[in-house]
Amino acid sequence: MLSIGVRYLLRILPILLLPPISTAYLLSAIGLRERLYAPLYVFISFLSLPCGLVLIVQWSDYCDKRQARKLDAVLPPRVKDSTIGSRNTMHSMIDNFQNGYFGENLTEWARLYGPVFNLRIMFENRMFTTEPEHIKSILSTNFNGFEKGSHFRFQFGSLLGTGIFNVDDELWKFHRGISRPFFTKERISNLQGYARHSDRALARLTERLQSGYAIDFQDLASRYTLDWATDFLFGVNVGSLESILPYPAASRMNAPQSMLTPADAFVQSFSAAETAASMRTRFGPVWPLLELRRDKVKQHMSVVYDFVDPIVRAAVERNRNREPEQKASNEEELTFLDYLVQHTQDMTILRDATLNMLVAGRDTNSFLLSASIYGLAENPYVLSRLRTEILDAFGPTGTPTFQDLRALKYLRAVLNETMRMWPPVPINIRKSKEAALWAPVAPGQKPICVPARTKVSFSVLLMHRRKDLWGPDADKYDPDRFLDTDERYTKYLAPNPYIFLPFNGGPRMCLGSEVGYDQATFFLVKLLQAVSEIALAPDAQPPESVPTWKGREKVWFTSHINMYYKGGLWVRMKRADGMEG
Template sequence: MEEEAPPSRLTSRGVTPQIRVFGPMIAPAFGVVLLNVFLGSALGFIWLSSACLLSVVAVLFVRIQIRAMWEWWDARRMGAIRPPRFDGKWPGSIDLLIEQFDAFINDYFGEWFQATMYSVLGTGVFNSDGDMWKFHRSITRPFFSRDRISHFEMLDNYADIALNKMRDRLSSGVSIDFQDVISRFTLDSATDFLFGASVGSLLTDLPYPHHHPSKVAKSSPADDFAAAFAEAQLTIAARNRQGWVWPLIEIFKDRTADPMKVVNAYIDPILQEAVRRAKETSYDQKSLKEVEDDETLLDHLVKHTQDPQVLHDEILNIMIAGRDTTAATLTFVTYFLTMYPSVFTRLRNEVLEHVGPSRRPTYDDIKEMKYLRAVINETLRLYPPVPINVRTTIEAITLPNPDPTGKPFYIPAKAATAYSVFIMHRRKEYWGPDAEEFDPDRFLDHRLHKYLIPNPFIFLPFNAGPRICLGQQFAYNEVSFFLIRLLQRFSSIELDPSAQPPESRPPAEWAKAKSYRKRVEKIFPKLHLTMYSMGGLWVKMSEANEGP
C-alpha cells in the first residue's frame, strides 16, 4: 500500500553544483595535460595553463553575450523590456558583492539584498518543485487538520518546563536569554511532534550572561544537535550570498558535512526504526488517509513512503518550519513587549480576562483573543521569520512595470527572482505613513480595511498561493499558547542591555539613521534561513502573584 515518491532530479549531494561550475573547464584542462606530456616543458605548461584559463574566461564571456542577445530578442518578441541592471564600478561588479557581504555582517537587515540548500534540505517540501513538491505536500497536509493542531497537552508540558527554568534562573537575580529558552521549547516540541520523542534540550542548563562568573554552561548532546543544526543553516545562508561561485569556495570540503553528521546521528536511527516498524505493518486505504490520535508525523509519512532520503529531507524541512520560525516569532514578540509596556499590559489583561491566571488555554480561547492575534500579526509584519524568498521561472514571463506608460519587464526562463517580505511589510505606500512603527491596532482599526483587506498580498509571513505554509494555523496556536502561559506566569518584562554581549548591541550610529525602526532598535536583528537576535534576547521578568 506504499506510495512511492517521484524520483529526484538531483542524484548526489555535494556533486552537482561543482560539476555545473567546473564543467566548462574539463576539456581545456584535459588538453593542457596532454600537450604538457608531449611538450615536456615547464614553460609550455605555464603558457598552456594561462591559455586554458583565458579560454575558459572567453567561453563564459561568449555564453553570457549570446544569452543576453537571446533574451533581448525574446523580450522584443513578447513586447517587453529587460529589467534595469545595477552595475558596479569594478569588473563583474565585484565591488557590489563586497559591499553586500559587509552590509550583511555589519548593517541593519534589509539594507542589502536551490542548490545552495540541497546538502541540508535535500528535496523536502521547501526545496523541491513539480511532482516531488506535490508528493510532499499531499502526504503532509492531513497532519495539519484542526484536531491535530489544537492538541495542547504536549505544548503545555514543554511550556511548563521552560517557564519553570526561566523562573528558577530569574529568582536568583540573573537575566535569561529568552531566545535560547524559546528555541529549546520549540526544538523539544517539534521533535516530539515529529518523532514522538523529544531531543531534550530543555533538560540542560541555560546559558549565563557574558559577564557572569558561571557564564560557561555544560554542553549536552541536545545542545550539540541544536548548534550543528544552526551551523548548517548559517552555511547555506552564506551560499545564497555567494551566488553561483559558492562551489568554488567549498571545492575541497562541503561546509555542511560536519554539522550534518551531528544532525543525522540523531535523526537517522529514528528514521530507521520507523521504517522497520512500517515494513512489519499492513496498511489499508482507510489508515493511509486518516491520522490516528497517537500518530506522529513520521508515523504518518512512513505509511506513504519508506525511502530513507525522502523521509530525511521532509523531516528536516518540517523541523526548520516548526522550530525556527516559531522561535523567531516568539523572540520578536517578546522583544516588542519589552519595548512597549502599554502593549504588554493590554495583552496581559486580555489573557487574564479570557483565560484567567492559571487555566490552560483552549483553541476557542485563542480564537476569541483578538488583540493577541493582532500583536502576533504586527510582529510578523515587522519581523517575518523568513524575510527573503526566491522563485525561479519555468518559462519566460513578464512582470508589470511600475510606470503605467512603460513596457512590462521581461524575465527569462530559469531566472531566480528574489523578493523580500521584510521590505514590503515596511513600505509606506502599502501600510501608510506609520509603516515602520509597531502598532498592533492596525490589524483592528480602520487601517485594516484601508490597506490589508483590499490588498491581502501585502502581508505574506506565511507565503501565499499554492505554496502557502501548511503549518500556518499550527504556528499561530503554538505562539499564542506560549504567550498566554508566559503572561499568566510573569507580570512584567524588561530588556537587560548589560547582559547582551557587547558585539551584539546596535551600533551607536544607528540612533542617527533615517529609518525610524533602525533608530529605535535595542537589538541587532540577523538572518540565517530565519531571523534571530544576534547575541540573544536577554531579559528580566517578575513573577506574577496570581500565577500557578
C-alpha cells in the first residue's frame, strides 16, 4: 500500500506538471521549440512551474482582498517573513514545539500584530486569534460557517479516523447523539466508579511514598483515568494501575520495555502517534512530502489497535448474545460501547469511536489532575486553604456525595484556575466554509474578513492569559479570581464568560465537562484527606525534560492534541500522618 506522502504527491502531480506541459506546448505551437537549444527549451518549460506558483499565490491574495473589500472589511495583518514560503515562520513553530515555552512565539506575534493575525506557512494562510468574540463566532454564533474540514481529517485521519473529534456534519451528529445519553445526571452522579479507582490509585501512591522514592503523578493520573474511562465507557477495567509504576531514572529500577503491559504499551504508542500528528500542523500543507516513505502516525497505531480491538470485539460479542427483549429493557445498564454496537456494526466506526472517547476520558482528565497537583505544589497557601475546606466538610475519612462535590466552592475555583493557566486543549483548528466576518478588535475599526476555505486557529491558553481580559495579574496562579466575592470575577469574568473556555463552547462543547469536574474533585478530596504537603522533585525529573527558561513553570508543559508534562510530573508528598515520600 502506498504511503500517505506518495498518495498526496500523486494527487498533486498533475497540477504541478500542468504549467511545464502547457509552456512546452505553447513553445512548440509558436515555433520556438526548433529554434531553442534543447536544454534551454526544457529549462524554460520547467521555469514556468515556480512562475505559475507565484501567479497562483498572487491570485489567491487578490481574491482574498476582493472578498474583504466586498464585505467592507479588512484582512488580518500578516506575520512578516521575507523567506520563500515563510520558512522562518514554519521553523519558529517547529522549534517552539520541540524546545520552547509553549506558545511564546504566538504571544510575541500577538504583541506585534494584535490578538488576530495571519500566520502564513508555505503559502497557506492560517488566521490565528485569541479574541473572545472571534472564538465565540467560530464555536457558537457562526457555528455552521466553520468546520473541522477535509484538511483536518487528512492530517489526523491516521490517529482519530472517523471519530467524533475528526468529523463534521451527519457523522458528527451521529457520534454526538450516541454519546449524549451517557452523560446524563443519572449516570454521572454514580460515584462508585470514582471511589473504586481512586482508592486503588491512592493505594499505589501510598506504596510509593513508603518506598522513599518520588512519584510521577502524571503517570499515576493517566493510569487512574484510563482505568476509570475503560470501566465507565466500555465495561472493561484494563487494570493499568496494577502495572509497575515508573521510578526515577537514576534509581535504575525501571522495568525493561519488554515487560510493558498492553495498557502501558497503548499509552506510550498513542502518545507517540499524537506527537507525530501534531507535528504535521507545524509544516503547513507540505507535511505529506515528509512522509513519502511511511505514515509517521500509523507506524505507532498497530499497538494502539491491539489494545482497542479486543474491547470492541467483546462488546460486539455481548450484543450478539443478548436477547432482543434484553436489548430493549436494560438500556440504562448499557455502557457507551454496548449502546454504540446496537446502532452500527461497522468495525472501523466502532474502533475509532472507542479511541476518540478514550482521548476524551483519559487525556484531558489526566492533565487536569496533574496540573492541579503542580499548582498546589507551587502554591502551599492554596493547598492549605483547600485542605481546610475539605477537612471541614468531610473530616479525614468522610466520603463526599454527588451533591457535596458541587458545594466545594474553593475546590471548584482551584480547578478553574488550573484550567485557566493550563487548559487541557490549548489550541484548536477549524476551516471557514464561506467568507466570514469577525468583530473589530477596537472600536471604530472595520470588521475582519476571514476568506472562504481558510484555516483558522484559536488558542484558549493565550486568551486565558491576556491581561486586558483577566487583569494585570493574569500570569499569577490565584483561584480567588473565580469566587463571586472577588472583584476580579465581577469585573472580568461575569460580564464576558467567553474569556474562559476550558471545555470549548457551542454545539461542540465537551459533553463530559461536568464529569471532568466531578472526577477531579472526588480524587482531590480523597488525596488531600491523606496528604498535607506536596513538593516538586526536581532530582527525579529526567534531565532532558528540565525547562530551559527561568521564572516560569518549573516543569516542561507542552501539547500534542492535549497538554501534558514532558518527562512527567515528579513530586514528593507528606502524608497527614507524618510519613514522607
